[in-house]
Amino acid sequence: MTRQMLDTVGVAEATPDEKQPYAELGLAEDEYARIRQILGRRPTQSELAMYSIMWSEHCSYKSSRVHLRQFGEKNPKTPRLLAGIGENAGVVAIDEHLAVTFKVESHNHPSFVEPKQGAATGVGGIIRDIIAMGARPIAVMDSLRFGELSHPDTARVLPGVVEGVGHYGNCVGLPNIGGETFFDPCYQGNPLVNALSVGVLPRERLQSMQASGVGNVVILLGAKTGRDGIGGVSVLASATFSDEDDSDSRPSVQVGDPFTEKLLIEACLELFDSGLVEGIQDLGGAGLTCALSETAAAGDGGMHVDLERVPLRATGMEPHDILASESQERMLAIVAPANVEQVLARARRWGLLATAIGEVTDSGRLVIDYHGQAVVDVPPASLADEGPVYHRPIAEPNDLGLIAVDRAETLPRPSTDEEIRRTVLDMAASPNLCDKSWITEQYDSSVFGNTVLGTPHDAGMVRLDERTGVGIAIALDGNGRYARLDPYTGSQLALAEAYRNVAVTGATPIAVTDCLNFGSPEDPHVMWQFERAVTGIADGCQKLGIPVTGGNVSFYNQTGSEAIHPTPVIGVLGVIDDVSRRIPLGLGQSGDTIALIGTTGEELSGSEWAWATHRHLGGVPPKVDLDHEMKLAELLARLAGNEQLAAAHDLSEGGLAQALVEAICNAGTGANILLPEGADPFTYLFSESTGRVLIVIPRGQELAVRSACEQRGLPITPLGVVDANTDGLHLRDHFDIPRAELEAAWKGRIAAQLGE
Amino acid sequence: MSARIGIVTFPGSLDDRDAARAVRLGGAEPVALWHDDAMLRSVDAVFLPGGFSYGDYLRCGAIARFSEVMGLVRDAAGRGMPVLGVCNGFQVLCESHLLPGALVRNAHLRYRNRPARLRVETAATAWTNAYASGAEVVFPAKHGEGRYVADEATLDRLEANGQVVFRYLDNPNGAMRDIAGVSNEAGNVVGLMPHPEHAVEALTGPSTDGLGVVASITAYLNEGAAR
Amino acid sequence: MARVVVDVMLKSEILDPQGEAVLGALPRLGVNDVKSVRIGKRVEIEFDPSVTNAEEQSQIIADQLLANPVIENFTVSVLSEDAV
Amino acid sequence: MARVVVDVMLKSEILDPQGEAVLGALPRLGVNDVKSVRIGKRVEIEFDPSVTNAEEQSQIIADQLLANPVIENFTVSVLSEDAV
Ligand SMILES: Nc1ncnc2c1ncn2[C@@H]1O[C@H](COP(=O)(O)OP(=O)(O)O)[C@@H](O)[C@H]1O
Ligand SMILES: [Mg+2]
Numbered sequence A: 001m002t003r004q005m006l007d008t009v010g011v012a013e014a015t016p017d018e019k020q021p022y023a024e025l026g027l028a029e030d031e032y033a034r035i036r037q038i039l040g041r042r043p044t045q046s047e048l049a050m051y052s053i054m055w056s057e058h059c060s061y062k063s064s065r066v067h068l069r070q071f072g073e074k075n076p077k078t079p080r081l082l083a084g085i086g087e088n089a090g091v092v093a094i095d096e097h098l099a100v101t102f103k104v105e106s107h108n109h110p111s112f113v114e115p116k117q118g119a120a121t122g123v124g125g126i127i128r129d130i131i132a133m134g135a136r137p138i139a140v141m142d143s144l145r146f147g148e149l150s151h152p153d154t155a156r157v158l159p160g161v162v163e164g165v166g167h168y169g170n171c172v173g174l175p176n177i178g179g180e181t182f183f184d185p186c187y188q189g190n191p192l193v194n195a196l197s198v199g200v201l202p203r204e205r206l207q208s209m210q211a212s213g214v215g216n217v218v219i220l221l222g223a224k225t226g227r228d229g230i231g232g233v234s235v236l237a238s239a240t241f242s243d244e245d246d247s248d249s250r251p252s253v254q255v256g257d258p259f260t261e262k263l264l265i266e267a268c269l270e271l272f273d274s275g276l277v278e279g280i281q282d283l284g285g286a287g288l289t290c291a292l293s294e295t296a297a298a299g300d301g302g303m304h305v306d307l308e309r310v311p312l313r314a315t316g317m318e319p320h321d322i323l324a325s326e327s328q329e330r331m332l333a334i335v336a337p338a339n340v341e342q343v344l345a346r347a348r349r350w351g352l353l354a355t356a357i358g359e360v361t362d363s364g365r366l367v368i369d370y371h372g373q374a375v376v377d378v379p380p381a382s383l384a385d386e387g388p389v390y391h392r393p394i395a396e397p398n399d400l401g402l403i404a405v406d407r408a409e410t411l412p413r414p415s416t417d418e419e420i421r422r423t424v425l426d427m428a429a430s431p432n433l434c435d436k437s438w439i440t441e442q443y444d445s446s447v448f449g450n451t452v453l454g455t456p457h458d459a460g461m462v463r464l465d466e467r468t469g470v471g472i473a474i475a476l477d478g479n480g481r482y483a484r485l486d487p488y489t490g491s492q493l494a495l496a497e498a499y500r501n502v503a504v505t506g507a508t509p510i511a512v513t514d515c516l517n518f519g520s521p522e523d524p525h526v527m528w529q530f531e532r533a534v535t536g537i538a539d540g541c542q543k544l545g546i547p548v549t550g551g552n553v554s555f556y557n558q559t560g561s562e563a564i565h566p567t568p569v570i571g572v573l574g575v576i577d578d579v580s581r582r583i584p585l586g587l588g589q590s591g592d593t594i595a596l597i598g599t600t601g602e603e604l605s606g607s608e609w610a611w612a613t614h615r616h617l618g619g620v621p622p623k624v625d626l627d628h629e630m631k632l633a634e635l636l637a638r639l640a641g642n643e644q645l646a647a648a649h650d651l652s653e654g655g656l657a658q659a660l661v662e663a664i665c666n667a668g669t670g671a672n673i674l675l676p677e678g679a680d681p682f683t684y685l686f687s688e689s690t691g692r693v694l695i696v697i698p699r700g701q702e703l704a705v706r707s708a709c710e711q712r713g714l715p716i717t718p719l720g721v722v723d724a725n726t727d728g729l730h731l732r733d734h735f736d737i738p739r740a741e742l743e744a745a746w747k748g749r750i751a752a753q754l755g756e
Numbered sequence B: 001m002s003a004r005i006g007i008v009t010f011p012g013s014l015d016d017r018d019a020a021r022a023v024r025l026g027g028a029e030p031v032a033l034w035h036d037d038a039m040l041r042s043v044d045a046v047f048l049p050g051g052f053s054y055g056d057y058l059r060c061g062a063i064a065r066f067s068e069v070m071g072l073v074r075d076a077a078g079r080g081m082p083v084l085g086v087c088n089g090f091q092v093l094c095e096s097h098l099l100p101g102a103l104v105r106n107a108h109l110r111y112r113n114r115p116a117r118l119r120v121e122t123a124a125t126a127w128t129n130a131y132a133s134g135a136e137v138v139f140p141a142k143h144g145e146g147r148y149v150a151d152e153a154t155l156d157r158l159e160a161n162g163q164v165v166f167r168y169l170d171n172p173n174g175a176m177r178d179i180a181g182v183s184n185e186a187g188n189v190v191g192l193m194p195h196p197e198h199a200v201e202a203l204t205g206p207s208t209d210g211l212g213v214v215a216s217i218t219a220y221l222n223e224g225a226a227r
Numbered sequence C, D: 001m002a003r004v005v006v007d008v009m010l011k012s013e014i015l016d017p018q019g020e021a022v023l024g025a026l027p028r029l030g031v032n033d034v035k036s037v038r039i040g041k042r043v044e045i046e047f048d049p050s051v052t053n054a055e056e057q058s059q060i061i062a063d064q065l066l067a068n069p070v071i072e073n074f075t076v077s078v079l080s081e082d083a084v
Helices: A009-014 A029-039 A045-054 A065-074 A108-113 A115-132 A152-172 A234-240 A257-271 A287-298 A321-322 A337-349 A380-384 A400-405 A417-428 A480-485 A485-505 A524-545 A606-612 A627-642 A655-665 A682-684 A701-709 A739-746 A749-753 B016-025 B068-078 B088-095 B151-163 B213-227 C015-027 C054-066 D016-029 D052-067
Strands: A081-083 A090-094 A098-106 A136-146 A176-183 A192-202 A217-222 A279-282 A302-307 A330-335 A354-361 A368-371 A373-378 A450-454 A458-463 A471-477 A507-515 A550-553 A567-576 A593-597 A647-650 A670-673 A691-698 A716-723 A729-731 A735-737 B004-008 B029-033 B047-048 B083-086 B102-104 B113-122 B136-143 B148-151 B164-168 B178-185 B189-192 C001-010 C034-047 C072-081 D003-010 D032-049 D073-081
Touching: A009 A373, A029 A045, A029 A373, A045 A321, A045 A373, A045 A380, A065 A287, A081 A627, A090 A507, A090 A550, A090 B102, A090 B136, A098 A115, A098 A471, A098 A507, A098 A567, A098 B151, A108 A115, A108 A192, A115 A136, A115 A152, A115 A192, A115 A257, A115 A330, A136 A152, A136 A257, A136 A458, A136 A471, A136 A567, A152 A176, A152 A192, A152 A257, A152 A739, A152 D032, A176 A373, A176 A458, A176 A471, A192 A471, A192 A507, A192 A567, A217 A257, A217 A287, A217 A337, A217 A647, A257 A279, A257 A330, A257 A337, A257 D016, A279 A287, A287 A302, A287 A321, A287 A330, A287 A368, A287 A380, A287 A485, A302 A701, A321 A368, A321 A373, A373 A380, A380 B178, A417 A606, A417 A735, A458 D052, A471 A485, A480 A485, A480 A567, A480 B088, A485 A507, A485 A524, A485 A567, A485 A627, A485 A647, A507 A524, A507 A627, A524 A550, A524 A567, A524 A627, A593 A701, A627 A691, A627 A701, A647 A655, A655 A670, A655 A682, A655 A691, A655 A739, A655 B083, A701 A716, A729 B102, A739 B102, B016 B029, B016 B213, B047 B068, B047 B088, B068 B083, B083 B088, B088 B102, B088 D032, B113 B178, B148 B178, B151 B178, B164 B189, C001 D032, C015 D052, C034 C054, C034 D003, C054 C072, C054 D016, D016 D032, D052 D073
Parallel strands: A098 A550, A136 A176, A302 A368, A507 A550, A670 A729, B004 B029, B004 B047, B047 B083, B083 B189
Antiparallel strands: A081 A090, A090 A098, A098 A192, A136 A192, A217 A330, A217 A354, A279 A330, A302 A354, A368 A373, A450 A458, A458 A471, A471 A567, A507 A567, A593 A691, A593 A716, A647 A691, A670 A716, A729 A735, B102 B148, B113 B136, B113 B164, B164 B178, B178 B189, C001 C034, C001 C072, C034 D032, D003 D032, D003 D073
């Protein structure tokens, strides 16, 4: 074959025995056989490219699908859920007018290859999912995991990722309202970059991805199509034209253009508001291939496209390149013929390219012509919905028993007051607990003027409506170490933490999104971890009464046989009727009471202390009590509504000690603390028992708060008072740490490590 | 009748809605202006908001200067109409030569978002007359290219003429002489990097000091009307 | 087809923190004999084959758009002018 | 004294949003015959007079520090090599 000769459907029929590089494209032999069976002939080059992409792990969820079904089966029924799993992003009703859509997604591998662009396009991609639901994106969050802070490659990856997240979000004009940053050697060769976006829409503006209405026009909006990220498909070029190795045909990194994305947002919202589109879909990981097959499959089932109409940025692109390109900042709209002119005019007004490339048909087939010759003729559902499903083997890792008995509770501990004092400071300065301002200062947090809580609060909160004051809060949490010890409990711990982080702001949790970061699904141990984690989340959400609305799976996060810790990252969305009643982080005013809700046990396995001071990971993670979490959330929402709390802060990694450090460093006053009678100071300060919240009660509310706790059976322990005359932390009978010393330990670690 | 403040939306403007909110909260009337329209809709003053006009790709504000609306703004400013540029708007004003100097990459090379403490150096402009000269205010500063530069002669002239309008108390970007905002000679055109429009509600901002900017322009326009 | 390159550099009296940062990083690469590093922009413009006054047009583009005269200087060089 | 220029440009298949933005703005200057604009970096390095292998060193600097090989190409040119 030569470059001049197009591999059309006709050619494919005439040359049934042509050898095709399906294995190089990642298709198994039986998968290739199935494609031939579906088509009744060999696939054309373009079809082969499309099947290889759509049937890949990334697009078909072939290894995870059998497990993810649990979410659907166990999801509590709630009238709030307007769109759920399977849509671009889940949509939940907020009040009778407004709905919110949110989702978290990974961009791990691209961020390792090219940190800045990889992270940037991760943010760009998740934003388009939000637009596709008919929503205006209103905020982003980022959950980041790197190797050791001191590792030289972290000095390459971290600043690049942060610059990418910041640059894209800042330029597109979305406040970053929170996230997490975590360091562990297991992420050295596999950093995790998970980005979340949230958007708001009037309920009636909800959009669908259906290409229905025969004769309706398919319009491509946004950037030109180039050779970006034509990953596996470049095999087609090299396998067929081996003598022609020009650098131009090599797959390349995707570069984000947030400016075009901003224009896409504004133009799409105008189109929705004017009722000009019948269906809309973003172009994500699999570019046109995915958008065309999904919209066609979701609609009346037929579509015809003239591929040569797609505006190109590069020369010499062949049909399969155009179909596989992952060029960013593109959307596909389905438009009634009568509205086409208006749609094109609106796009022009925003300086955005818009091109009619095809139309909806009733043929039941997706037919793609290139200069009048059919290069694709397939049933669209065979691409979009009927990909392979694997029941991968599952096996519990054999080391779990040994790990479980290697408990951190047996490790040597600091015992003297001076040693404990030192530990408080060392922990505050440890990479996972130290101040993350070096990162978060690179993000705009206030654009839109609706950010009520951002970093360093437990959850981000944005106002949705200035008149009613209704708002939402979101927290994003994960802990790979807990999940490594026990993936079922670990995923529930992440869920519980995100849930609690939302609750401590005074908001009521209502929905969940998740990003499941794991090693190779071909490793039965990883598959076991995956199954346990999914079950944990599904059971947890069922118990908490909040549905999983969508998410993302990222497999193959491993180097050689070494997988990352299983890392489910959970996003919880909450709603608050009046954002002016939010509970901030801090210490309130001098004279206010500091108290702890929840029970402190001796739970140190998997803790930050065990890792930071002993590099130890073993034992079983802290217990989860979801009943308790629900009562706690209900209590906090009530206290917030009554304005009975001056501040609150969730206890998580680093335990009470770290919560106090953070509260003090975010307040102008000091804390005068007296530990309860008989409490072992070390355990009380560093245990990571869950379900605990540090609260600050304004003067005069102590009794009311105490009785509200008692009514719900929630243990509350007074710990001390806020004291303007105390400098920093005063732990009565034990030690003092002046504010300056606390701040010196907590702040500046990341900048210093990166040499800035 | 309340003052009509035109707020320009360029492709890539981000703070246009926020500017409109600030204007509204300050008791004036926001009027949307589109970059490509050759009309100023009989506004009394113009607010160029922050953002990344045209992606800020070549130099911040460089391309916005060529828009239709900037031609009108230049003429109107020449006739004395008050014009305020915040962040990207300030960059556009410098690129359009309506204000002296230029804004370049922060000395530390990073985008940085921090509340900035500023001193209002002069109350003798259309946009600052409601403050006391020397007053301290806090506005969010968030930019990657906000370091104000000009040659020494220009800087000396600005100081001598009272054209330095806002000065950083903790210089966040390496700006020459800690300059955060300047005016033209007549005092009707003012630009600054930090965002007064993000300091108008206690709930969402580090202060409500930004309302003073709207109060100033309202007072200035009322006085003009009374004259 | 005419290809023109416009080089835009910060004026020498304007601090170039990016250049300074590179300079500061050189010793880590084992390079110690560099006196200064300045970083500017290189803009490659490709004109339609029919254009005959590419240099002239480039001067205008550079002067009005590519360089800010307050802080930058520029030079225009024609790479190939094999217009028909 | 050796002066070296390193030009760093995005690879041709990589999107250059900066260049696109400038291209889109040219009609406003009355320039309509430009086919493409690509924007990269121009780095001017000045070595100590004593340095004799400026080009070699610049290659190293460009490769390791100035260009990101994943998305950029570079060229090194020696402007003057009048080292003593
Ligand atoms: N990469 C990041 N992006 C945005 N915000 C971050 C990031 N990393 C940490 N933060 C913010 O820093 C604060 C502290 O983080 P963390 O200790 O993980 O909070 P928590 O333990 O309450 O979940 C939170 O407000 C969090 O949102
Ligand atoms: Mg956390």
